[in-house]
Amino acid sequence: MEMMIERGERPDIFLYNSLIDEYCLQSRLHEAKKVFDLMVDRGCQPNAHSYSILIHGFCRKGKMYDALGLFRGMYHRGLEPDTVNYTTIMGGWCCLRKPLAALELLNEMRERGQKPDLMTYSILLEGLCKKKYLNRAMSLFQEMEECGLHPDIVAYTILIEGTCITGKLDAAREVFNNLSTKDLQPNDRTYTILIKGLCKKGLLVEANGFLERMEERGCPQMVQLTMSLFKDFLGIMRQ
Numbered sequence: 001m002e003m004m005i006e007r008g009e010r011p012d013i014f015l016y017n018s019l020i021d022e023y024c025l026q027s028r029l030h031e032a033k034k035v036f037d038l039m040v041d042r043g044c045q046p047n048a049h050s051y052s053i054l055i056h057g058f059c060r061k062g063k064m065y066d067a068l069g070l071f072r073g074m075y076h077r078g079l080e081p082d083t084v085n086y087t088t089i090m091g092g093w094c095c096l097r098k099p100l101a102a103l104e105l106l107n108e109m110r111e112r113g114q115k116p117d118l119m120t121y122s123i124l125l126e127g128l129c130k131k132k133y134l135n136r137a138m139s140l141f142q143e144m145e146e147c148g149l150h151p152d153i154v155a156y157t158i159l160i161e162g163t164c165i166t167g168k169l170d171a172a173r174e175v176f177n178n179l180s181t182k183d184l185q186p187n188d189r190t191y192t193i194l195i196k197g198l199c200k201k202g203l204l205v206e207a208n209g210f211l212e213r214m215e216e217r218g219c220p221q222m223v224q225l226t227m228s229l230f231k232d233f234l235g236i237m238r239q
Contacts, residue, residue, distance in 0.1 A: 010042070017050050024057030029066075032057055048079050055085060059092030067092055083109070087120045094127025102127055103136075118144075122155050129162025134171075137162050153179070157190045164197030172197055188214070 016039040023032035036054055039046055051074050058067035071089055074081050086109040090102035102124055106116060121144045128137040141159055144151060156179060163172035176194060179186055186194075191214045198207035 011039075011044070013039075013044055013047060013050070016044060016046075017053060020050065020057075021053045024053055024060075027057075027061060029057055029061060029063065033066075045077065048074070048082065048085070051079065051081075052084055052088065056088050059088055059095070062092070062096055064089075064092050064096065080112070081109075081114070083114050083117055083120060086114060087117070087123060090120065090127075091123045094123055094130075097127070097131055099124060099127030099131055099133065116147075118149055118152065118155065121149065121151075122158060125155060125158045125162070129158055129165060132162075132166050134162050134166045134168065151182075153184050153187055153190065156182075156184060157187070157193060160190060160197075161193045164193055164200075167201070169197060169201060169203070 016035060019035050020032045023029070023035065032054055036046065036050065039050070051070055055067045055070050058064070058070070067089060071081060071085060074085070086105055090105050093099065093102040093105070106120070106124065109116065121140060124140055125137050128134075128140065137159065141151065141155070144155070156175060160172050160175050163169070163175060172194060176186065176190070179190075191210055195207045195210050195214075198204070198210070
């Protein structure tokens with residue numbers, strides 16, 4: 001890059017973005033930001049993709065205030081953050097176990113005419129469930145359906161995990177049983193979460209029933225899950 005500039009050549013937006021992306025992938029955020037600033041100084045205006053790359057890099061490392069500074073800076077350059085930008089910031093907050101901050105951004109993006117997509121909702125659901133905000137997660141799930149989005153098996157599995165984390169196994173069973181009405185098939189992770197949830201409550205017979213259903217499906221994680229089942233059983237016996 002420096003050699004090109006010394007020769008009087010002008011790197012284009014594609015080259016700048018590629019270099020920023022490479023630095024972010026290597027977690028060299030300081031260098032990535034320097035390239036971003038150099039691009040601006042050289043009169044090459046960053047586009048939405050430039051911001052997306054750098055915002056994602058900062059979010060991935062938990063540097064939310066740097067990410068938010070860039071995010072807000074988009075407006076000053078006449079760029080409107082899109083669903084991807086908003087979802088990236090929400091994911092950063094959720095990774096820091098601050099889903100309520102992410103929910104505030106959800107309201108903001110709606111006010112600015114940006115529509116949350118399935119990825120947006122899934123990230124928020126996972127953040128809420130991990131913090132045991134199950135009621136908020138259930139409301140968000142319902143809202144997603146009311147907006148015309150069709151939750152996939154990933155979203156349902158997140159909700160099942162949330163119900164298991166909070167010990168609400170009746171709700172977990174209900175969500176699981178609803179999968180067939182939505183033409184969705186549980187995957188390995190869906191079964192794993194439900195089986196572990198049942199084991200922690202001492203419901204080993206029921207857990208074994210789901211384990212057998214997995215075996216009928218030919219799940220490749222059978223050995224691993226069987227070991228997990230026994231570990232949970234031993235943990236219960238020691239209590």
